[in-house]
Amino acid sequence: MSDKSTIIVFSGDLDKAIASFIIATGAAAMGKQVTMFFTFWGLNILRKDQYVPTKKSFLENMFAKMMPRGPEKLGISKMNFGGIGAKMMRYIMRKKNIASLAELMQTAKELDVKIIACAMSMDVLGIKEEELIDGIEYAGVATYLAEADESNHNLFI
Incomplete structure (x- = not known):
């Protein structure tokens, strides 16, 4: 095992995304090699804020419209209250x-x-x-598992 950390980011909630990146940057600052694997709702964190026209099926377009686009549109996991909770969290953080x-x-x-x-x-x-x-990579679960196999920390958020 080497000095690596892996994090699966499954959640698209603001508070969980912040926790994921705090852990990742903390580990990287300590000299660890860090891999973050974004899957399902976690992918919304990586979406660009602006609309990007692409060719999609009807269902793909429905998903695109229903999911938040980028870090500024994410809600929080508890007490979101239609986005007010996320705004309060961002305000307090600032x-x-x-x-x-x-x-x-x-x-x-x-x-x-x-x-x-x-x-x-x-x-x-x-x-x-x-x-x-x-600046990101695209891969499947085998790539993540290879990274996790060499890791001495593995988190699921």
């Missing part, structure tokens, strides 16, 4: 000078955290590569 999710994501890139989008989940949800942020 007021207390805590890095936003977007800032944490940028820090992760700067620390060479490997971000992988699950290709199978992208197919299921109708998400296309051009809809996701730049």
Whole structure:
């Protein structure tokens, strides 16, 4: 086993996304190689904020319209209250000078955290590569499992 950490990001909730990136950047700052594998609802964290026109089926378009687009549109897991909870959390984080999710994501890139989008989940949800942020990788579960096999930390968030 090497000094690696892997994190499966399954949730698309703001608070869980923030926790994922705090752990990832903390581990990377300690010198660990970190891989984050985004699957199902976690892929919404990686979506670009702006609409990207792509060719999609009717059901893929329905998914695209129903899911949040990017870190600024995510709700929180508890007490979201139609988005008010997420706005309150963002406000408190700004007021207390805590890095936003977007800032944490940028820090992760700067620390060479490997971000992988699950290709199978992208197919299921109708998400296309051009809809996701730049600088990430696309792979399947075998790639994640190979990373996890070499890891001494493995988290599911």
